């Protein structure tokens with residue numbers, strides 16, 4: 001009886017698809033986070049988007065060494081504390097970023113001799129982790145300790161140069177002692193596919209696990225653009241690290257680009273994480289394109305006016321959520337759209353059609369366009385939309401796949417290939433575009 005009641009309750013909660021990134025990720029047992037800048041928390045749209053969509057935050061700069069311990073032994077936690085309190089007040093978890101890194105490191109650290117440097121490093125880790133004890137889900141204990149390129153060597157830094165390879169192990173051991181409840185991560189970039197650098201990190205993590213050096217997770221920054229695209233073995237690379245017995249997390253995701261190309265990349269990264277059981281969450285490196293560290297590449301999920309981009313819908317859909325929440329009418333029926341048809345190619349026996357959907361004077365989150373084909377034409381293939389046929393097999397309704405969210409006046413297109421089947425080659429009758 002109890003078991004049966006439990007099943008009913010579960011199926012009851014599964015009805016409405018999640019409508020935000022955080023809620024959709026939670027249904028998959030994961031978090032969806034963003035980097036946050038303390039000095040933006042006063043901007044209403046920034047904070048509203050943060051609070052609505054995200055379930056985890058990473059301070060973008062506020063927990064770096066130069067921010068927390070600008071001079072030796074004097075700690076300033078104000079900005080970092082603001083972010084942590086904001087997160088805690090809203091049930092978001094916090095990733096701590098980052099304790100030991102060669103960059104954003106105050107000059108005084110680099111001028112210490114080895115003995116002093118060792119105690120300064122351990123003191124920094126201990127002080128900071130104690131300040132936040134029990135409040136940080138995961139710490140990036142060491143960030144970017146390996147060189148780019150084919151050498152697989154450690155990167156030169158004050159820590160590496162004066163303390164040698166062992167500084168990483170020492171940092172992790174000190175971190176475990178300071179806050180045993182926090183997950184301890186190694187974090188890096190250009191380690192997103194198998195290559196000399198990721199192989200070197202892999203060998204280190206394997207060695208740590210074998211020798212009992214405390215490490216719980218590996219972060220993959222995942223900063224992508226045309227020069228550094230999402231590797232084809234992204235999922236396989238996450239999986240091989242997970243197979244070492246650590247969690248993997250996508251920690252600083254941003255993908256330069258726009259439109260459907262960017263959306264597809266984001267969807268692929270999201271799907272890769274979901275396919276790896278130990279991939280426990282995704283963090284994007286900022287809320288809005290306008291404050292991105294790579295702003296000109298528009299690499300994030302919300303544009304400069306906090307409109308959801310196609311990439312947003314692609315991620316939400318990949319997470320199993322739906323931009324309109326599956327409500328009736330979906331999206332609340334606000335806004336308007338128009339549909340315009342063109343034949344983009346034709347040949348004996350067939351043609352390609354394209355429909356451009358344009359939002360009216362308000363942003364929309366979904367649309368649908370009915371197309372009536374002349375029998376015995378058949379639609380062989382369609383793209384950039386989700387096709388559903390009516391009972392008669394002549395009216396095809398196209399709805400968005402990833403491309404439902406359009407800013408005011410913005411457009412998207414879907415297309416299809418038709419075979420005439422010996423009948424006429426007339427294009428379909430295009431019904432009115434509806435925000436349904």
Ligand code: XIL
Pocket residue numbers: 060061143221252293
């Ligand atoms: C970046 C921040 O986004 C910028 O605001 C800052 O000026 C430089 O650092 N790898 C990391 C992050 O681990 O801490 C970096 O963040 C981006 C690259």
